[in-house]
Amino acid sequence: MRTLGEALRTAAARLEAAGVASPANDARLIAAHLLGCAPLNVALHTREAVPEGFDLLVDKRCSRVPLQHLLGTAPMGALDLRVGPGVFIPRPETEVLAEWAVRQRPATVVDLCTGSGAIAAYIAHELVDASVTAVELDPGAARWAARNLEELAPGVNLVIGDATDPGLLPELHGGVDLVVSNPPYVPETGELEPEVYRDPHMAVFSGESGMDVIEKMVDLIHALLRSGGRTGVEHDDSTSEAVQQVFLDHGGFGEVRVMRDLAGRARFVTASKL
Known part of the structure; x- marks a missing residue:
């Protein structure tokens, strides 16, 4: 009998050869998913038979199918969001932005380009009395967001709309914290x-500079916020100065500041409405 321990070692070697960044961890997470146990408890099963489907999932991961697609979920703080083909997979660095948002203690929040609903669900889970609206343009991604928000944060209002439309959500203009x-x-x-190219193109790329959407959404952000209201926007680690300049050039924002991700990279810009 081939044991799970043997299969894990073989899988880690195969995943490493395929260029997967964390081969042993991915193999362990696949095993935990099939066993229905916590990853730390996989060690308790290494002398047992290999769970059915393990080799198939390892094969798919070797072909660089995202691990989150194989598991069906992606973590966001204490939450497990359902993800799959057709929706952007939340990354760990986005938790930094979500945690910052919660620390602002807002009563009214709008999450633009919500994707899977990750930030909106996180905020609503942590601030149960907050009024949260999530906006997503892509109908496919919005279906994932609707499922996640229904399960994890049923009070969130999901709107199908374009974050670059300055007239979006007119009922909230001037009243958002x-x-x-x-x-x-x-x-x-x-x-x-x-793996990045398995995410929807429109959820990842934003023109040659990566700035197309951010440049166009700043007017809506300003329209939504009350005086003194705050905003936080994630960006590519190569465009921090450009994003700061967008908010400075607008003329309606102050306190334009850089916030760094878990690796110390400039990844977010925050600002307040004048």
Whole structure:
């Protein structure tokens, strides 16, 4: 009998050869998913038979199908969001923006380009009395967001709309405490990890500079916020200065500041409405 321990070692070697960044961890997470246990408890099963489907999922991961697609979920703080083909997979760095948002203690929040609903669900989960609206343009992604928000944060209002339309959500104009966004921001390129290209193109890329959506959404952010209201926007680590300049050039924002991600990279810009 081939044991799970043997299969894990073989899988880690195969995943490493395929260029997967965290081969042993991915193999363990696949095993935990099939066993229905916590990843730390996989060690308790290493002398047992290999769970059915393990080799198939390892094969798919070797072909660089995102691990989150194989598991069906992606973590966001204490939440597990349902994800799959057709929706952007939340990244760990976005938790920094979500945590910052919660620390502002807003009563009214708008999450632009919500994707899977990750930031909106996180805020609503942490601030149960907050009024949260999530906006998504892509109908496919919005279906994932609707499912996640129904399960994790049923009070969130999901709106199908364009974050670059300055007239969106007119009923909220001038009354929002906080606007957050993880918009598409990657410059058009063919040099990223294969997993990135499994995300919807419109959720990842934003023109040659990566700035197209951010440049166009600043007017809506300003319209939504009350005087003194705050905003936080995630961006590519190569465009921090450009994003800061967008808010400075607008003329309606002050306190334009840089916030860094878990790796110390300039990844977010925050500002307040004058």
